[in-house]
Amino acid sequence: MISTHTIQINTQGNTDVINLTGEIQDIISQTKSNDGSCLVSVIGSTASITTIEYEPGLKKDIRNILDKLIPDNSDYHHHDTWGDDNGHSHLRASIMGPSIIIPFVNKRLCLGTWQQIVIVDFDTRPRHREIIIQLNGE
Amino acid sequence: MISTHTIQINTQGNTDVINLTGEIQDIISQTKSNDGSCLVSVIGSTASITTIEYEPGLKKDIRNILDKLIPDNSDYHHHDTWGDDNGHSHLRASIMGPSIIIPFVNKRLCLGTWQQIVIVDFDTRPRHREIIIQLNGE
Amino acid sequence: MISTHTIQINTQGNTDVINLTGEIQDIISQTKSNDGSCLVSVIGSTASITTIEYEPGLKKDIRNILDKLIPDNSDYHHHDTWGDDNGHSHLRASIMGPSIIIPFVNKRLCLGTWQQIVIVDFDTRPRHREIIIQLNGE
Numbered sequence: 380m381i382s383t384h385t386i387q388i389n390t391q392g393n394t395d396v397i398n399l400t401g402e403i404q405d406i407i408s409q410t411k412s413n414d415g416s417c418l419v420s421v422i423g424s425t426a427s428i429t430t431i432e433y434e435p436g437l438k439k440d441i442r443n444i445l446d447k448l449i450p451d452n453s454d455y456h457h458h459d460t461w462g463d464d465n466g467h468s469h470l471r472a473s474i475m476g477p478s479i480i481i482p483f484v485n486k487r488l489c490l491g492t493w494q495q496i497v498i499v500d501f502d503t504r505p506r507h508r509e510i511i512i513q514l515n516g517e
Numbered sequence: 518m519i520s521t522h523t524i525q526i527n528t529q530g531n532t533d534v535i536n537l538t539g540e541i542q543d544i545i546s547q548t549k550s551n552d553g554s555c556l557v558s559v560i561g562s563t564a565s566i567t568t569i570e571y572e573p574g575l576k577k578d579i580r581n582i583l584d585k586l587i588p589d590n591s592d593y594h595h596h597d598t599w600g601d602d603n604g605h606s607h608l609r610a611s612i613m614g615p616s617i618i619i620p621f622v623n624k625r626l627c628l629g630t631w632q633q634i635v636i637v638d639f640d641t642r643p644r645h646r647e648i649i650i651q652l653n654g655e
Numbered sequence: 656m657i658s659t660h661t662i663q664i665n666t667q668g669n670t671d672v673i674n675l676t677g678e679i680q681d682i683i684s685q686t687k688s689n690d691g692s693c694l695v696s697v698i699g700s701t702a703s704i705t706t707i708e709y710e711p712g713l714k715k716d717i718r719n720i721l722d723k724l725i726p727d728n729s730d731y732h733h734h735d736t737w738g739d740d741n742g743h744s745h746l747r748a749s750i751m752g753p754s755i756i757i758p759f760v761n762k763r764l765c766l767g768t769w770q771q772i773v774i775v776d777f778d779t780r781p782r783h784r785e786i787i788i789q790l791n792g793e
Contacts, residue, residue: 380655381552381553381554381653381654381655383552383620383622414657414659414789415657415789415791416657416694416789416791418554418618418620420618420619420620420627422627422628422629422632423629423631423632424568424569424570424629424631424632429749429750429752429753430700430748430749430752430753431700431745431748431749432700432733432745434733434736434737435732435736436731436732436733436734436735436736436737436742437731437732437733437736437742437745437746437749439732440731440732440733440742440745440746441746441749441750443732444725444746448586448724449582455574455575455578456573456574456575456577456578456581457570457572457574457575457578458574459574460572460573460574460575461572461574466574466575466578469569469570469575469578470575470578470579470582472568472569473567473568473569473575473579473613474567474612474613474750475750475752476567476568476613476614476617476752477567477568477617477619477632478617478618478619479752479753479754480618480694480696480754480756481696481753481754482659482694482696482787482789484659484787489696489698489787490698491698491699491700493699493700494698494699494700494753511620511622511627513552513553513554513620515553515554515653515657515791516657517656517657518793519690519691519692519791519792519793521690521758521760556692556756556758558756558757558758558765560765560766560767560770561767561769561770562706562707562708562767562769562770586724587720593712593713593716594711594712594713594715594716594719595708595710595712595713595716596712597712598710598711598712598713599710599712604712604713604716607707607708607713607716608713608716608717608720610706610707611705611706611707611713611717611751612705612717612750612751614705614706614751614752614755615705615706615755615757615770616755616756616757618756649758649760649765651690651691651692651758653691653692653791
């Protein structure tokens, strides 16, 4: 039994981290499947889905480490193609990936207490994001 | 309803980026499922599957950033094990991951306009690659 | 047909890499599905699942490269939040991701000969880990 849902959110960009766990767990709670998998996938090439311990310190840490590893002020070839300024956003998103899949059992996501599903938006401006939640269960 | 398909391609190695989106969308269009998930997984430990805005600038940018972060000229312990020269290829592939899963709805992959599914081949020589496409839909 | 299984292991932490392929293949061999997908997901926010050529050289190389890219001795904001010492562990886990999904065909995982499914535990101490294996097949 497959059901597909959409979450719409607004982000601040610039490696903004937003917790999606509550909304996703609500979707699972309202469907008929007890056990299965939950696919979370963001539309677009400058954001990623992952899990993190969602607390203010790590939200800063992940921005800082990515600013160091994949800096926003390099002369990326992508900027020559379109006149864009978000080459680093694309590279971060491609390396971290656009989707994640997490099992659920007895209608509960199989996550640790300190583990949340988040979107990380790397773009250089606020964005409206559409995130697909697809449950495959029985 | 699960169906498994194979894409065979030749790559140039050296962080070669190849767009698979058209072939994958064709496979989805030809099956009976309308909605479901599309798993894309490469066989082997020196290549990854991800999404990227597929344009020539970013193809260079992703090679450049990975050359900086995980350089090809370090003395990796892997080279002592087998006499290989592709320690960096393995590390890049393990960090980025060998597979991706993307939902489809009404027989269309849920991707942005500027978001393509690609294989990135990190090996140090041209390779023939087998990529598994598995649809699970209804 | 969905079935959910658990693997329990003890790790040494500190980017310990443990091969799970044999146990996962055994689970697939004992179920009724011939073809499908195998989701492998670790509970917790300081470990990742990926594939790697499992040999002693690369086990050292992946620790070394992550020590260089995301060092354990930085002043992470996460340490201020809880008095923890594992900010780097969280960042490594979030960037590499907590889960992987690999197809199987004729009851065999679609992996290369030199490609194994592993857990990488980034925490700063030995940990007991629970890993969910969920098969969706027919």
